[in-house]
Amino acid sequence: MNHDPASNKKEISIKADQLTKRYGDFIAANALSFEVYKGEIFGFLGANGAGKTTAMRMLCGLSTPSSGSATIAGFDVYKQTEQIKKNIGYMSQKFSLYEDLTVLENIRFYGGIYGLPRNELKEKSTALIDRLGLQGEANKLVASLPLGWKQKLAFSVAVLHQPQIVFLDEPTGGVDPVTRRQFWDLIYQAADQGVTIFVTTHYMDEAEYCNRISIMVDGRIAALDTPHRLKEQFQVGSMDEVFYQLAREAKRVEV
């Protein structure tokens, strides 16, 4: 996508400066510095083992950095992890909803955790179920829903408490091509309303849907720009080739 809402406003949503995580001698995330702007769709790419998960855990306030600094929605990753958790949403392919709870119970559970008042939660639950067209499924167990519906529901639940930033960890893995595109419509809507989207994916066509992309190699950010400029820089025709050129140079043995 060529339109870049971030360039006009430049209100900073995530700021990392020399952010580093060491495990003994191993530097999982090495001096990461970048900014993500409010309402931006920021793609966070890298091969398996490049350090994406380590970086995400620090940004979500789940893991204390070894050095460097970062603020998430203005909150410090060392001292204000609870405020960070209140102001972000998170969804992953691996875990998102409770399969043994119904659609409605999941919405109430997450809304409750984030402290939404009862009345507001009731209104929001109804609105969300209507918007997703799940009226007939509201009292069914999540386990019985097709994966694509689950993922769309999980995303909606992750933004229920109106977080400033939402972290999406491979949200569309295994989802069919039609539903995958519908999922991205939800991402666009949320970004349009000013939610910052921080997303990882292994689908290179989805990398093209991001305003800007960073690519991690061996714990470092090896490239960061718009998809268009990255393709220019590497003189290739697709993001697949950009990724391949960078990841091929990786020295780190994935163990």
Added chain:
Amino acid sequence: MQAITLNGLTKVYGKEKTVAVNKVSFSVEQGELFGLIGPDGAGKTSVFRMLTTVLLPDGGSATVNGFDVVKDYKQIRNSVGYMPGKFSLYPDLSIEENLNFFATVFNTTVEENYHLIRDIYVQIEPFKKRRAGKLSGGMKQKLALCCALIHKPTVLFLDEPTTGVDPVSRKEFWEMLKRLKAQNITIIVSTPYMDEAALCDRIALMQDGKILSIDTPANIVSNYPDQLFAVKADHMYALLESAARYEKRINSYAFGEYAHVAVPAGGDLEAGAAALRSSLENAGLKGVEVYPTMPTIEDCFIKLTVDRPAQALN
């Protein structure tokens, strides 16, 4: 000879009688690299579990190497390799111990069939004393493939071996499969990644327990009925909205940095492109570029599923 045959194979689950596999029929030739392509929930894993005799069918029949999946399950288990989607080696055994275990269970030794796994095993050998549970995803995948190969199977079942794997490692994995195919092992592999389909000899596209199409990737692409244009503009979201209103549109959707717009086939290509371009420019879009483009397997899959509104939400 056919390595695998399915004839109306059916699986139904639970009280709600969910039909996971719905009268599926196809066959796989000996030495073929056959792909089962479809999203999660399509029924791929159920097909694999029935063919590897760990799940009983509720209807229809199937054979592997000429053996019936119900009656002759012992013969099948001796002659096939199965790599399930979920990691299922022993996490408390080391790389080396897992491999020896699987060789011993099948009355063979690692030495006897080492030539089959050498290319893959050398990549994990430096860590052979490490417990399998402590390995990364990519290493687990390589070990699982070694364990599935160590008894020299004639048919290899790989259930989503590349799910969640980055594009570079996925490419490497497919190169390994090509080398195995050269050893005359029949391989049936499932994947949700449409771009991997092109690497198979033949593919079956699957959704909701049913086969949508079976053919070579090239034939599936050449049977695509519409004319497809790749379109670019300064604002993708506005482009998608305008494309959705184009009068000749059959379908339109985002496709990487382009939008794909399908219109009826036939007629002059240049005139068709010009008509689409001027319609989009009239809608106020800037920087519009329109090219005729070849459909990919993903376009074909979308075409085959688009007439099924039950799938759509919103």
